[in-house]
Amino acid sequence: MILEELKTGKKVRCVCESCEGTGIYKGVAEHDDLGVICHYCNGTGNYVLNVEDNMQLVRDNNNGVVYVVIDGIISHQVELFKELNRRTDVNYVMYGTGRFFSPTYLFEHGASEINVIRYEEFLNGVLPLPIKEYVCPRQLSQDYGDCSFDNDCFSHCSGSFAKCDKYGKLECWNKFYDGAQTIDEKQAVMRMINKKY
Numbered sequence: 001m002i003l004e005e006l007k008t009g010k011k012v013r014c015v016c017e018s019c020e021g022t023g024i025y026k027g028v029a030e031h032d033d034l035g036v037i038c039h040y041c042n043g044t045g046n047y048v049l050n051v052e053d054n055m056q057l058v059r060d061n062n063n064g065v066v067y068v069v070i071d072g073i074i075s076h077q078v079e080l081f082k083e084l085n086r087r088t089d090v091n092y093v094m095y096g097t098g099r100f101f102s103p104t105y106l107f108e109h110g111a112s113e114i115n116v117i118r119y120e121e122f123l124n125g126v127l128p129l130p131i132k133e134y135v136c137p138r139q140l141s142q143d144y145g146d147c148s149f150d151n152d153c154f155s156h157c158s159g160s161f162a163k164c165d166k167y168g169k170l171e172c173w174n175k176f177y178d179g180a181q182t183i184d185e186k187q188a189v190m191r192m193i194n195k196k197y
């Protein structure tokens with residue numbers, strides 16, 4: 001080990017491990033060439049590591065591995081983020097719903113190209129809009145690590161979003177989008193979802 005301390009600022013962008021820096025997650029629920037916006041990084045492929053006063057980042061110059069050192073002891077390793085990694089197994093991207101889907105099923109059941117976008121669009125900075133029939137805004141924001149949209153839901157949900165009498169209703173989405181009208185404005189709201197990290 002030839003360790004070198006890295007000179008960093010107080011904030012360092014690291015690769016999201018869940019999506020391996022691609023911003024897109026593909027698990028058992030995402031059939032065929034479908035992927036979903038990563039729940040951990042909201043499609044950015046990275047998260048911000050706050051470098052506290054008792055922390056250092058050191059790189060092993062033999063293999064390039066970067067370690068986080070806390071109070072002088074190696075804690076864990078991170079990968080510094082440069083740009084989105086590409087996936088080769090995804091052509092369509094949507095927001096996660098917790099349900100099993102394929103692009104073919106979605107388009108046959110009325111999904112629009114605003115809700116299920118081409119991977120190339122995602123790489124150009126576009127975000128899909130959630131499909132309101134398949135997920136509610138409280139559920140989605142909670143799944144993506146942001147509980148600030150509470151919508152006074154618990155009295156309606158009693159533990160299961162799908163059983164909520166307001167599930168899939170436009171009124172909740174209008175509240176969630178908070179006045180955003182255009183697709184661009186709604187995408188901007190989606191970008192604001194806070195990170196779990």
Ligand SMILES: [Zn+2]
Pocket residue numbers: 016017018019020021022023024038039040041042043044045046
């Ligand atoms: Zn991610």
